[in-house]
Amino acid sequence: MLRIHNSLAREKQAFTPIEPGKVRMYVCGLTVYDYFHIGNARTLTVFDMVYRWLRAAGYDVKYVRNITDVDDKIIERANRNGETIETLTTRMIDAMHEDCDRLLMLRPSAEPRATQHIDDMLGLIGDLEKNGRAYPAANGDVYYAVREFPGYGKLSGKSIDDLRAGERVAVDGHKRDPLDFVLWKAAKPHEPHWCSCYGEGRPGWHIECSAMSRAELGDTLDIHGGGWDLQFPHHENEIAQSEGASGKPFVNYWMHAAFLNMDNEKMSKSLGNVFTTREVLNKLDAVQGGEAVRFFLLRGHYRSEINYTWDLLQEARGALVSLYTALRDVPPAVSAADYRIDWADPHARRFHDAMSDDFNTAMAFAVLFDLRGEIHRHRSPAHAALLRALGGTLGFLQADPAAFVQGAAQASEAAEIEALIAARVQAKKARDFAEADRIRDEIKARGVILEDGAGGTTWRKA
Numbered sequence: 282m283l284r285i286h287n288s289l290a291r292e293k294q295a296f297t298p299i300e301p302g303k304v305r306m307y308v309c310g311l312t313v314y315d316y317f318h319i320g321n322a323r324t325l326t327v328f329d330m331v332y333r334w335l336r337a338a339g340y341d342v343k344y345v346r347n348i349t350d351v352d353d354k355i356i357e358r359a360n361r362n363g364e365t366i367e368t369l370t371t372r373m374i375d376a377m378h379e380d381c382d383r384l385l386m387l388r389p390s391a392e393p394r395a396t397q398h399i400d401d402m403l404g405l406i407g408d409l410e411k412n413g414r415a416y417p418a419a420n421g422d423v424y425y426a427v428r429e430f431p432g433y434g435k436l437s438g439k440s441i442d443d444l445r446a447g448e449r450v451a452v453d454g455h456k457r458d459p460l461d462f463v464l465w466k467a468a469k470p471h472e473p474h475w476c477s478c479y480g481e482g483r484p485g486w487h488i489e490c491s492a493m494s495r496a497e498l499g500d501t502l503d504i505h506g507g508g509w510d511l512q513f514p515h516h517e518n519e520i521a522q523s524e525g526a527s528g529k530p531f532v533n534y535w536m537h538a539a540f541l542n543m544d545n546e547k548m549s550k551s552l553g554n555v556f557t558t559r560e561v562l563n564k565l566d567a568v569q570g571g572e573a574v575r576f577f578l579l580r581g582h583y584r585s586e587i588n589y590t591w592d593l594l595q596e597a598r599g600a601l602v603s604l605y606t607a608l609r610d611v612p613p614a615v616s617a618a619d620y621r622i623d624w625a626d627p628h629a630r631r632f633h634d635a636m637s638d639d640f641n642t643a644m645a646f647a648v649l650f651d652l653r654g655e656i657h658r659h660r661s662p663a664h665a666a667l668l669r670a671l672g673g674t675l676g677f678l679q680a681d682p683a684a685f686v687q688g689a690a691q692a693s694e695a696a697e698i699e700a701l702i703a704a705r706v707q708a709k710k711a712r713d714f715a716e717a718d719r720i721r722d723e724i725k726a727r728g729v730i731l732e733d734g735a736g737g738t739t740w741r742k743a
């Protein structure tokens with residue numbers, strides 16, 4: 282039985298989907314004005330892991346992750362770059378897919394874009410207005426009236442008055458209450474806008490998720506995920522919008538991924554410690570990098586903060602290489618395509634129990650390292666097959682083990698050494714022994730030992 286920590290209930294609860302065997306999952310995606318940073322990578326990877334595990338556990342999952350392709354940051358960046366909003370967002374969506382692919386994420390079932398759902402957003406705002414929860418203001422904006430929604434504050438666990446005291450909310454003469462938030466913004470010059478019964482304008486950010494989740498998944502979702510920082514106000518506002526319109530519960534299980542810190546400090550532009558995922562990936566070995574970062578991001582439990590340092594990342598890479606080394610040394614008994622996990626096996630059972638306990642990847646990874654120990658002790662191809670398959674449920678250990686262990690840097694070095702060996706053979710054939718010796722010395726200087734045998738020359742690192 283799968284148990285999930287529900288942020289709304291503040292406890293782990295047994296997971297019961299709305300429809301048996303099916304899961305409707307929505308995750309707040311990216312605003313595509315720049316490459317995504319390594320903190321975003323954690324949230325995206327966590328929910329990819331959740332998606333993969335739900336599938337491995339036998340659920341038919343519809344996973345929706347939105348793309349915010351119109352907002353202030355996008356407009357500002359496109360203007361600064363001297364390009365259209367569409368050129369910028371198309372480029373950034375392509376880059377997002379590239380980076381997600383490098384981190385071995387599966388594509389969501391749907392990636393709706395805000396600009397393609399304007400009518401759905403206006404429909405939802407219309408429903409809210411009918412229910413007395415939205416009001417047009419004199420300046421052309423449309424606001425949500427938080428005082429008209431009795432459940433406002435239930436996710437953050439605070440009353441409206443607590444929230445008003447705790448948050449620095451800008452006083453705005455057009456709002457009835459400072460916590461009221463914008464659903465529709467009146468058009469400003471030189472900004473993209475759409476026609477509506479409220480006049481020309483564009484949607485507020487919060488309404489996107491309520492409208493797109495309703496369009497893709499219906500009024501009630503099984504799981505809604507996002508970063509920890511989105512709980513207030515974004516998710517609180519999503520609840521107010523969706524439940525305020527439909528009168529039905531919006532989300533049965535709210536999941537939030539904790540922060541990634543940089544060298545024990547919160548990531549922030551002012552500290553200059555914000556790294557894009559591609560910067561990090563480009564510094565790593567091309568063969569090992571993506572899976573190593575994925576491993577690093579998932580080795581802690583998703584509700585625990587994790588600390589990013591270069592050394593910790595390298596350590597994670599080394600740990601992953603050690604699992605691949607076991608698979609290289611003792612190849613699995615059966616091909617991956619023909620192998621089925623026997624969940625009654627004690628190791629598989631422990632892995633399953635860990636993942637069923639609120640996706641405890643830290644415990645599940647420990648099982649992978651126990652299996653590595655078994656493989657070394659007993660040289661057991663059966664354990665190797667299980668290791669590869671359990672890793673595979675979370676998107677790991679599917680590459681060719683020998684190539685992965687060698688890595689890209691070593692692969693290019695290997696090509697150079699092979700070329701030198703071939704040149705030495707040629708020199709010997711031409712009876713140019715001085716040249717052959719010179720090449721042998723050059724190879725030796727690279728810390729490589731040549732072994733001339735009956736089948737030719739092989740080499741190994743000294």
Ligand SMILES: [Zn+2]
Binds near residue numbers: 308309310490515519
């Ligand atoms: Zn959202």
